[in-house]
Amino acid sequence: MNEIKTQRGGSNYKWVGKNTPRPDGVDKVTGRARYGDDMIVPGMLHGKILRSPHAHANIVSIDTSQAEALDGVKAVVTSADIPDHPMAQPPYPIIVNDLHDISRNVMAREKVLYDGHAVAAVAAISEEIARDAIKLIKVEYKVLQHILDPREAAQPDAVVLHEDLFTYGVEPKPTKPSNIFRVVNGERGDLDAGFTEADLVIEREFSSQPVHQGYIEPMACIATTSEDGAVELWTSTQGHFVQRTLLSKLLNMEMAKIRVTASEIGGGFGGKTTVYAEPLAIRLSQKTCRPVRMTMTRSEVFRATGPTVGSKTRIKVGMKKDGTITAGEAEIWYQAGAFKGSPTPRAVDTFFSPYTVANCKATAYDVCVNRPKVAAYRAPGATMACYPMESVVNELAKELGLDPVEVRLKNAVKEGDESLMGTKYGRIGLVEVLEAVKEHPHYKAPLGDNQGRGFAVGYWMHGGGLSSAAVNLMDDGTLGVATGSPDIGGSRSSMRAMAAEELGVDVELLKPIIADTGSLGYSFMTAGSRTTYATGMAVVNATREVIDKLRALAAKKWDIPVEDVRWDAGEAIATDNHKDIKPLSLKELAGMATSMGGPVAGHSEINASGQGAAFCAQLVDVEIDPDTGFTSPKRHTVFQDAGRAISPDYVEGQMQGGAVQGIGWALNEEYIYDDEARLQNTGFLDYRMPVASDVPMIDTVIIEVPNPNHPYGVRGVGEPPLVSAPAAVANAVENAIGQTMSDLPLSPPKILAALHAQAAGDD
């Protein structure tokens, strides 16, 4: 059962908070919507990538002559065709986008660093010829020792991936290269005093495996280069403006020469936030002056595009008998994959930030290993830190005989408190979320045999940032709404609802689109749960500019001061001192605009801030089959502060989708390698994501504590549901089997082994 608990009181909104028709809906249920691989361009060539079979090897030589000689092959590229770039220098941002690394990730240069690393690419007149051609490329490798585990890779004597990588963030500055890119710390209070104050201290180690975002649409793009050097790129991406910037820097091209159009995107979840085949497609098309399409196979997606990090954690937490958390200390090792830059700052910020722990310290190590370079996955860096912390808090509460929700309430952060990384919270809704859990019938519902209930809370600091929008009024009073934020989960509905609310007209009069990079100001990616917040704010601004222009138009028509014209419910209305003036509707004004001064449009380019933090709690019931160790989720309720749900159905959809991704992460999904570090499960049969019969209905409770920094109170919703889901599921499993478990995924063999060990111990 889904419900909305609002703190905003009854609103008079007509479109905001309502389930309005989805602008792209009909195209998507009829097969008309065009995704990355659905574009057919006349004269198109087909590109294919040759990938390394080795996890770690020097490239001795590459001979492409036979491939180039094959009939139908039009071009071949290797790393020699991708410009090299110097290494980025500190200080480093949260997300490191080093062109030195990206140029090597899209095409291996001196070495291959993971199974599936791109080595060469061809363009041919058919896919078959392209596939045949890559088999004719001769690569001589010198195989090196590989390393997969982040704690082993962090040891001083470990085999090193990058001879030019020296650990950043430690004193004294190292003289020997290392796999550790950086060490990130956060600290407050006095740890020793905090642990002394505690009545119970629990210290444990945990691990999690890399999991893939699992979007159903493989990466796909088409690059077209004309003889004057202009490039058009059609691609499935979460951020076409970000791609344009990266590609222009990577390939040393002027930004205006690359126009990127975002196709409909078949899922991203953070995975489509960088470039993979795009620079290769551009190079191949530059060499041929023909369109080149590159579409990955599912196997390529698994082997060569970023999964999220796998992790090892050591955590120690102290609690008083009354539930007060007195101290916490955590160390976490993140697998960055082949190149530096895993979301370590987010890990440090995640452990203790939902709680007012006076004394705590978190340290995160960013470690390179012979796996594909990680990419973001829905709250990147937070889920694998939330899981150990919530597990230990649950264990402490259990040992001390305390209610797990009351323990959270006792320690919950409120307005004015700070996250560990020093962000001061504004108006946040953690207490409201926890109160909603306590009141929900699920919390006290009886459990059956072999069943357990789990609970966890997750914290996530949302993104704001750069967004642009344009609202264009047409002669008949309809409007175009253009943004630069790819719509993955229905954001066009929300953009339209906010613009319609401002104008006071029917949503159906507005047509929202995603504009290409040549048509609108810069917009950062659809990521960080930022789109409805930041891009929504730009849409509101642009719509208000249209309204101001319409008021001015009415004032001109009526020959009165513009201050005497207000806008209400789709009409320009003269103030009370002009009683004889009849209002002019949007449609009437639109009809007279061009003859009275020119077209009416509004635009807005902003750097949004104030998005703030969001919290999501989950209650999960699971049932364990004692014969097989198989876990069935039986009931799942997600509680989240959305600030305001502009499109409630799609907010629920985010909560439900994140919860089920978390079920997969907790119970099944993992990257499995053989002894040669070759990925063994490169398809959906063996990389088992949840299917419809694996999961129950996912109930949602949307809590609305409006964000005062957004015109409609939006907080962002996409990521928090995945932060707490694996922790809640794992906790449910633990309660069902009566044992602590510490290594995700809790797959049937692990649970069965735990049950057998328990039975042996009981005998």
Added chain:
Amino acid sequence: MARHLINTTVNGDCVEFVCRTGQTLLNVLRGELQLTGTKNGCGTGDCGACTVVLNGRPINACLVLGAEVDGAEIETIEGMAKGGELHPLQQKFLDHAALQCGICTPGILKMAQAYLETNPDPTETEVRFALAGNLCRCTGYDKIVRAVLDAAAEMRASET
């Protein structure tokens, strides 16, 4: 590689195409016939994004060869709406917000349509098992299952 001249019916239209022996029906639909509504999510029969109905049965088009469909009747997502009217399943998917990115939607709609032909009054569990071969990574399946159950109810009501 040998070439085959194939005559078939796609969404009620007689269609003729030439394909190579190893070319899948999915590749033919998307490439030769430019019916790109049928999606390619994996190419190994694991995700269901390429579900079409072949002689009344739902199949993964990536696991059938083009050369196998001579004389067959194929229904794809492009033929699901008739005369400008959405099929009840399509309408219910919109009403229930049963799609987010939408890439799995054509395959799920065809699977659900074929399933409801055989079981017009399914339980929630039956719908979940019927759709177990169709991966969706966005929705968590909740709204999809509700949409299929609601469409089934409406289709039963309009039958009587």
